[in-house]
Amino acid sequence: MMNDKLYMAIDVGTTKVCTLIARVSSNAELEVVGTGVAPSRGMKKGLVVDLGAMQESVRDSLKMASWDLDRELPKACVGVTGTHIISEHSSSSLNNGHGDQTISLKEKEQVIRQSHPKVAHDQELLHVIPQSYHVDDLQGIRNPVGLSGKKLVVESHAIIGEAASMDNVVRAVEGADISVGSMVLEPLASAEAVLTGDEKEMGVVLVDIGGGTTDIAIFSDGVMCNTSVLPVGGFQFTNDLVIAYGIPYHIAEDAKLQGGHALPDEVDAEEWVEVEGYDEGMPYRIRRRELCGTLSDRASELLRLILLKVREAGLDAMPPAGVVFTGGASNLPGWLELAGEFIPGPMRIAAPTGLLGLPEDLQSPTYSTSVGILLWGIRHPVEQESYGRQRRNESFKKGRHWLRWLSKFIGTKD
């Protein structure tokens, strides 16, 4: 047990913060040994808007996940999302100078490194995902290592985020005295937890409908080739009820969870949804079919936006493996049936399963991203200095440089 390696994932979401700790034994057995879920305070649409509140939420979930572990906690892998995320195509080529030699792993790594796009000072490169390679005139190669040729080209998909937004997530975690080891784009993480290898090969659209955002990732030939983020999630569904019925947010949320359905015709026209308020007064009563009508309008709009994003990605038809929905808001009853009215082809709602030690209530679409971040951290180990410290050092250096310049300018010593 003491030789097992510990891994930690922190999913800083709009509605919840979920911390998962797992151990991997020397014979590669993975077991979840700590889980903690705390309500998220201080985040909107995937962005930290109140750092202090967010740090408290992270601390709460961490305390829950680690209370009976008497070992030092590892660095965390943390998820990133939000509409500040952009993706860019990049490519690079390398001349294999020594004639008709075979391409080595070193050259493959070098051409990938060269394809890293330059980002502005207020941006941060999150991932560079190689899509395919060309060796001389041969195109569409998955792995060029071992092939012979004079010229190697890589086509990559780069994911770039706003440095300040990512920094805020790092700070929220560091406030709980945890270092961030690596960061992962949330839909890329969710994919680790819920997509099969076949789906990724055939081509599939992964749609993660969370609290504040809907993250879309398209996979083809085994790799992610497009991502986008819509600023719509479960929060907006609930907020529509707040506006339509003039009720407080927590009442609307309860009403949605109790009686929500994406197809109003499926519910009894005479049925009422009743939610108790905090005080002794009368419960709030809403006709269930009306409530579902409001939710259905929002759901239909979201489905149209998803289709639009898929088209914007250059797909004129749904890929063969169709759509895989996940995320908390995909729990809305009737979701799949409604989606079928808008989107052709196969579709399913996915949850993370089959992980040793994962409590049953976490085997829900709500926790796909959390489990995915954990799996990503384990499958993509990075031996790097703490992400936060590295960044802070850089800005510290920049700050000192600026101070020196300033002191020269005003004639004082630094």
Ligand SMILES: Nc1ncnc2c1ncn2[C@@H]1O[C@H](COP(=O)(O)OP(=O)(O)OP(=O)(O)O)[C@@H](O)[C@H]1O
């Ligand atoms: N049965 C249900 N019916 C409808 N909505 C549901 C249901 N269960 C959960 N939700 C909604 O799912 C949302 C939370 O989803 P999730 O936990 O995936 O979000 P998050 O990770 O906190 O947010 P994000 O990833 O957007 O930052 C909430 O808005 C909640 O109302």
Ligand SMILES: [Mg+2]
């Ligand atoms: Mg989420």
